[in-house]
Amino acid sequence: MPVVRVLSKVAKQVLLAPACGCQPLAVAVRNISFSPRQVTSGTDASFHSVSFSETDHPKVLITGGLGQLGVGLAKLLRKRFGKNNVILSDIRKPPSDVFHSGPFIYSDILDYKNLREIVVNNRITWLVHYSALLSAVGEANVPLARAVNITGLHNILDIAAEHGLRLFVPSTIGAFGPTSPRNPTPDLCVQRPRTIYGVSKVHAELMGEYYHHRYGLDFRCLRYPGIISADSQPGGGTTDYAVQIFHDAVKSGKFECNLKPNTQLPMMYIDDCLRATLEVMEAPTETLSMRTYNINAMSFTPEELAAEVQKQLPDLQVTYNIDHMRQAIADSWPMNFDDTNARNDWGWKHDYDLPELVQTMFNFIGSDSRIAQAS
Numbered sequence: 001m002p003v004v005r006v007l008s009k010v011a012k013q014v015l016l017a018p019a020c021g022c023q024p025l026a027v028a029v030r031n032i033s034f035s036p037r038q039v040t041s042g043t044d045a046s047f048h049s050v051s052f053s054e055t056d057h058p059k060v061l062i063t064g065g066l067g068q069l070g071v072g073l074a075k076l077l078r079k080r081f082g083k084n085n086v087i088l089s090d091i092r093k094p095p096s097d098v099f100h101s102g103p104f105i106y107s108d109i110l111d112y113k114n115l116r117e118i119v120v121n122n123r124i125t126w127l128v129h130y131s132a133l134l135s136a137v138g139e140a141n142v143p144l145a146r147a148v149n150i151t152g153l154h155n156i157l158d159i160a161a162e163h164g165l166r167l168f169v170p171s172t173i174g175a176f177g178p179t180s181p182r183n184p185t186p187d188l189c190v191q192r193p194r195t196i197y198g199v200s201k202v203h204a205e206l207m208g209e210y211y212h213h214r215y216g217l218d219f220r221c222l223r224y225p226g227i228i229s230a231d232s233q234p235g236g237g238t239t240d241y242a243v244q245i246f247h248d249a250v251k252s253g254k255f256e257c258n259l260k261p262n263t264q265l266p267m268m269y270i271d272d273c274l275r276a277t278l279e280v281m282e283a284p285t286e287t288l289s290m291r292t293y294n295i296n297a298m299s300f301t302p303e304e305l306a307a308e309v310q311k312q313l314p315d316l317q318v319t320y321n322i323d324h325m326r327q328a329i330a331d332s333w334p335m336n337f338d339d340t341n342a343r344n345d346w347g348w349k350h351d352y353d354l355p356e357l358v359q360t361m362f363n364f365i366g367s368d369s370r371i372a373q374a375s
């Protein structure tokens, strides 16, 4: 039978089959050995599925690893899987402590061949795709955000599918928009975001789920709230104020907030976020009734956060100087996140509410500033 007819027969079987029916396509097409980049219209790609023995001891690549979240995730995964089994990558030069703490490699996600070489040479089995331009910097440079967040994602999806990787791509509260229900926001509802960041993240969710159903890609996605961390800086988002307040409070006793005092957004301490990421990556496939989950911890407004911070630093002065672009974004995002499905399916549970978050941030930042003063 001619190759094209074999492929279209297999494609029909897959379209008619449920999600788990992707295996025949993977097996049939793998024998003809196409790669995703060789796909022409009317044909299909060669996608492998990951074997369980590989996922027992994953070899992990983290893209965009020098941002707010990547270094912390590498630390957590290295503790679990061994230092040399987790490779951090980015297009920026790593600080010396990061460079000396485990494998680091240059990788531009817009360079497909370079990505493929890294995956092949290092026998990567898990890919955590953190590279992105966040909401505020994305609006400031839409062409770059479109390239990194959409074209880059296409490279990642193809590499992951071609090499049978388990792929994690974070999404965000920013994947919702003004027409979504905001209080609370469920997993499945209208998603019409008004930022290039949000549009690119909805695209990532849909493409990942499509590759899962169509080709059997082991795609896993969590919609993170705004993440708060003490030892890494946010990369230009709408929720950045909730990190900055701690540093300014300790340094100067003054904080100028760029969102209105009553702007309520879902937030999470970084340790909860990174643990959730590891937990969903390790969750047995059969526990995942979906491939994209909301995860939640707390929701607060700037004035509620300021009041909690003032319990530790009563002299803190907070003023408001609204950034209208960020305010418009925040006003279109969820106020409360419904993460019932994550809790029911794979046992998600957050550890940090607002009081623990504030105490932990001060423990970190306080000890850092004491170290800085001593040296």
Ligand SMILES: NC(=O)c1ccc[n+]([C@@H]2O[C@H](COP(=O)([O-])OP(=O)(O)OC[C@H]3O[C@@H](n4cnc5c(N)ncnc54)[C@H](O)[C@@H]3O)[C@@H](O)[C@H]2O)c1
Binding pocket: 063, 064, 065, 066, 067, 068, 069, 070, 089, 090, 091, 092, 107, 108, 109, 110, 129, 130, 131, 132, 133, 134, 148, 152, 170, 171, 172, 173, 223, 224, 225, 226, 227, 228, 233, 234, 235, 236, 237, 239
């Ligand atoms: N931090 C949050 O509050 C938050 C919330 C929701 C979702 N997320 C998602 O989590 C992921 C990580 O977030 P983050 O806060 O660490 O982001 P960040 O902005 O701090 O870091 C992103 C990294 O991507 C890198 N990058 C940019 N262009 C690249 C390219 N062409 N190739 C490779 N790397 C490139 C940057 O150098 C940077 O180090 C992102 O996908 C983000 O959308 C973050």
Ligand SMILES: C[C@@H](O)[C@H](N)C(=O)O
Binding pocket: 134, 135, 136, 172, 173, 174, 197, 224, 225, 226, 227, 236, 237, 238, 239, 240
């Ligand atoms: C919420 C999240 O995606 C990011 N911190 C931003 O504000 O853009």
